[in-house]
Amino acid sequence: MTIAYSADIRGFDPAFATDLRTGKIISLVYDNLVRFDADMNLAPAIAHSWSVNNTGRIYTFNIRNNVRFHDGTSLTINDITKSFHRILDPQTSSPQTWLLERITGAKDFMTGKADHVRGLQITNDSSLVVELDEAFAPFIQYLAMPAAAIINSNGIESLSTVPAGSGPWRLETWARDGELLFSRNKDYWDTPPITDNLRIRILSEVMTQSAEFETGSLDILEVPQGEIEYWRQYNYDQIEVEELNIWYIGMNCSRPPFDDLRLRQAMNYSIDREKIIHILLNGSAALANGPVPPQLLSEVTELRYEYNPSRAIQLLQEAGFGNSLQTEIYVAGGSGMFHVLEALQSDWAAVGITVEIKRSDWNVFKTAVREGKPDLYYLDWFADYPDGENFLYPLFYSTESMKNRNRFSDPDIDAIIIKIQRLPNNAERQRLIADANKLIVDAAPWVFLWHSKTIYLTQQWIKGFQPSPIFNANRYMNISKMAQE
Amino acid sequence: MIQYFLNRLLQAIPVLLGVIIITFVLMYIIPGDPVVSMVGERYSEETVQRLRQELHLDDPLPLQFLRYVGNVLQGNFGNSFITGEPVAALIIEKFPNTMMLAITAMFFAILIGLTAGIMSSVRPGSFMDRGIMVLALAGISAPVFWVGLILVLVVGVMLQWLPPTGFGGIEYLILPALTLGLRSAAYLARLTRATMLDVLSHDYIRTARSKGLPEWKVFIKHAFPNTLIPVITIIGTDFGSYLSGAVLTESIFGWPGIGRLALEAIMKRDFPVIQGTVLFMAIMFVLMNVLVDLLYGVVDPRIRLERSGK
Numbered sequence: 001m002t003i004a005y006s007a008d009i010r011g012f013d014p015a016f017a018t019d020l021r022t023g024k025i026i027s028l029v030y031d032n033l034v035r036f037d038a039d040m041n042l043a044p045a046i047a048h049s050w051s052v053n054n055t056g057r058i059y060t061f062n063i064r065n066n067v068r069f070h071d072g073t074s075l076t077i078n079d080i081t082k083s084f085h086r087i088l089d090p091q092t093s094s095p096q097t098w099l100l101e102r103i104t105g106a107k108d109f110m111t112g113k114a115d116h117v118r119g120l121q122i123t124n125d126s127s128l129v130v131e132l133d134e135a136f137a138p139f140i141q142y143l144a145m146p147a148a149a150i151i152n153s154n155g156i157e158s159l160s161t162v163p164a165g166s167g168p169w170r171l172e173t174w175a176r177d178g179e180l181l182f183s184r185n186k187d188y189w190d191t192p193p194i195t196d197n198l199r200i201r202i203l204s205e206v207m208t209q210s211a212e213f214e215t216g217s218l219d220i221l222e223v224p225q226g227e228i229e230y231w232r233q234y235n236y237d238q239i240e241v242e243e244l245n246i247w248y249i250g251m252n253c254s255r256p257p258f259d260d261l262r263l264r265q266a267m268n269y270s271i272d273r274e275k276i277i278h279i280l281l282n283g284s285a286a287l288a289n290g291p292v293p294p295q296l297l298s299e300v301t302e303l304r305y306e307y308n309p310s311r312a313i314q315l316l317q318e319a320g321f322g323n324s325l326q327t328e329i330y331v332a333g334g335s336g337m338f339h340v341l342e343a344l345q346s347d348w349a350a351v352g353i354t355v356e357i358k359r360s361d362w363n364v365f366k367t368a369v370r371e372g373k374p375d376l377y378y379l380d381w382f383a384d385y386p387d388g389e390n391f392l393y394p395l396f397y398s399t400e401s402m403k404n405r406n407r408f409s410d411p412d413i414d415a416i417i418i419k420i421q422r423l424p425n426n427a428e429r430q431r432l433i434a435d436a437n438k439l440i441v442d443a444a445p446w447v448f449l450w451h452s453k454t455i456y457l458t459q460q461w462i463k464g465f466q467p468s469p470i471f472n473a474n475r476y477m478n479i480s481k482m483a484q485e
Numbered sequence: 486m487i488q489y490f491l492n493r494l495l496q497a498i499p500v501l502l503g504v505i506i507i508t509f510v511l512m513y514i515i516p517g518d519p520v521v522s523m524v525g526e527r528y529s530e531e532t533v534q535r536l537r538q539e540l541h542l543d544d545p546l547p548l549q550f551l552r553y554v555g556n557v558l559q560g561n562f563g564n565s566f567i568t569g570e571p572v573a574a575l576i577i578e579k580f581p582n583t584m585m586l587a588i589t590a591m592f593f594a595i596l597i598g599l600t601a602g603i604m605s606s607v608r609p610g611s612f613m614d615r616g617i618m619v620l621a622l623a624g625i626s627a628p629v630f631w632v633g634l635i636l637v638l639v640v641g642v643m644l645q646w647l648p649p650t651g652f653g654g655i656e657y658l659i660l661p662a663l664t665l666g667l668r669s670a671a672y673l674a675r676l677t678r679a680t681m682l683d684v685l686s687h688d689y690i691r692t693a694r695s696k697g698l699p700e701w702k703v704f705i706k707h708a709f710p711n712t713l714i715p716v717i718t719i720i721g722t723d724f725g726s727y728l729s730g731a732v733l734t735e736s737i738f739g740w741p742g743i744g745r746l747a748l749e750a751i752m753k754r755d756f757p758v759i760q761g762t763v764l765f766m767a768i769m770f771v772l773m774n775v776l777v778d779l780l781y782g783v784v785d786p787r788i789r790l791e792r793s794g795k
Contacts, residue, residue: 018525095524178741203739211649363517
């Protein structure tokens with residue numbers, strides 16, 4: 001089976017899997033203690049079961065004894081603790097230490113005060129106890145993230161180019177910027193993939209991908225935004241996935257002019273998002289009523305900022321801006337969304353806000369955002385794990401936002417987010433997520449745009465492709481390929 | 486001859502040193518932090534500091550420069566910031582692909598360009614001459630990415646004669662090589678025609694014709710060799726640029742060569758890979774130039790005589 005990516009991955013070292021593409025590939029060749037199934041529920045993996053004690057601090061994982069790495073060696077509980085130590089070890093320089101930092105003693109280990117992490121305890125050869133400093137509900141989901149993958153202790157030396165995992169696919173060859181070829185792991189502890197091999201071609205041009213799909217060389221095509229209309233005329237099987245993401249415009253809340261709530265709300269009221277989604281995005285997005293995607297909320301959030309230019313003008317008058325406001329929006333060059341920004345620009349101009357578009361490459365853009373330079377910036381966020389918390393803490397918690405994003409800080413919202421992190425997944429936690437979502441909508445630190453959908457086309461000989469909204473649940477296990485006509 | 490060759494190589498040293506200095510300085514002037522590409526979305530300030538230290542990004546610039554030059558002199562081009570692999574290994578991995586594409590592209594360029602140019606010059610002003618010259622003009626004017634995409638669409642998708650893109654056997658090589666080679670072919674055709682027409686007006690051609698030689702012999706044996714000096718110059722410089730990678734062609738056809746390696750490195754601010762690939766490209770250019778100079782001597786005995794006379 002053959003699919004395409006638009007750029008190559010970084011390598012096979014889970015410690016450096018910080019981008020979506022690399023994370024997807026890591027999930028093919030490695031296993032974690034737990035994983036997400038196609039419906040985004042936590043499912044057993046190397047741990048066949050687990051429990052959390054009533055304080056929410058102590059997790060006990062019961063480990064399968066029939067898991068083998070690709071080189072044939074058995075996966076033992078020592079491999080698990082070694083993998084976790086490796087991520088935390090300063091020698092590794094992994095940017096993903098945040099996944100495991102909350103384990104008791106992790107900080108001591110990271111600063112060299114201890115030679116191992118106290119909170120990782122092997123009780124017998126089939127159970128691992130993990131103790132956290134305090135209750136932290138997302139932890140179990142962190143363990144399904146690429147950087148928490150379990151590595152074969154024998155293969156650490158060459159991880160950047162050769163994976164050392166136990167996952168359902170084995171790497172056969174990797175021609176950098178050319179293709180990745182995997183074969184099914186026949187000895188997988190779970191049901192192995194159906195097709196014999198998986199080829200991922202690196203095709204950076206949108207049109208090239210389409211050409212390859214049209215000639216039947218690609219079995220599945222992730223339809224690029226600009227080509228949705230083109231492919232409608234054909235009769236391919238089409239699957240639409242509402243992904244866990246949010247597209248937004250961050251407004252720097254800590255300095256004039258966007259420290260004024262009325263201006264931020266006016267920015268939201270003044271744009272006709274429905275029109276943009278319909279015309280420019282070919283319907284491949286859903287209006288965002290707040291930062292948290294609807295799939296992760298237990299109740300429906302009502303639309304707070306409908307398209308209402310006169311309300312926007314009124315707010316601008318109240319705030320004393322009249323129609324003389326001039327500002328800049330930063331955007332990363334490769335985002336392919338320039339036409340969308342121009343539409344937004346003209347909507348804002350209609351209410352008297354002049355916005356100049358500043359385009360730069362991704363690296364420059366991210367550096368500027370981190371340093372808090374832009375008044376406005378256009379960006380997206382894709383879920384690390386399917387939990388509303390993932391759309392709250394990293395984006396709106398004061399220390400995170402003040403350091404890396406749009407300098408938003410609200411102690412009430414901070415307090416709710418901390419509660420959400422401590423509570424186990426229950427009705428109260430769900431309500432708090434909805435509350436935080438609403439409060440953030442009211443405070444309008446962003447212009448909330450939309451949640452994008454991805455459209456996949458499959459050839460008629462492909463059966464069983466069910467893409468999941470969460471990136472690392474797509475392991476191509478149940479896809480079968482009939483004889484190609 | 487060997488003396489001359491060595492002299493030319495020695496002259497290349499200041500050029501390469503200049504290239505090293507300019508790329509080095511440019512990289513530190515352009516905005517953007519390599520660490521940003523490495524850490525992803527959630528990271529702590531300590532991680533950023535630690536990575537910067539590890540990569541020696543906080544050292545004073547002159548120190549970084551001296552360290553780099555010292556390493557290069559020992560044949561060590563450093564390791565990629567992103568994957569940690571040696572830059573030399575990355576270049577060696579990609580170079581055969583680039584080489585293969587470059588040779589095939591040049592083969593097409595010479596075959597099509599010289600044939601068209603000579604055919605054109607046989608009867609200047611004829612229908613064939615005009616036809617070829619219009620095509621050549623189109624070939625020079627058409628942007629590479631456009632030619633590439635049209636070839637993908639027509640030959641790959643509509644006619645399905647060849648796989649549209651990809652990498653592997655010879656069937657994958659033809660379209661990207663044509664894309665890359667057509668522009669040189671067009672240029673060579675025009676150049677060959679112009680030079681041929683010039684040469685054909687000389688007295689020795691009249692002499693050859695008056696001896697009663699058949700027309701094809703006059704063209705191939707007497708006229709054509711005298712067009713070679715400008716033709717070799719163009720082939721040499723174009724080949725040098727092919728060897729340093731063809732970013733557009735490689736991107737359209739998914740061809741894993743030096744050009745894309747450099748482009749990806751620039752996007753990610755992978756300094757050692759940028760430095761390595763740029764230096765490599767410069768070396769390729771210099772070598773091709775030296776080679777072209779040597780070839781002048783081979784095709785033109787007068788150049789050889791001049792040198793041996795000195």
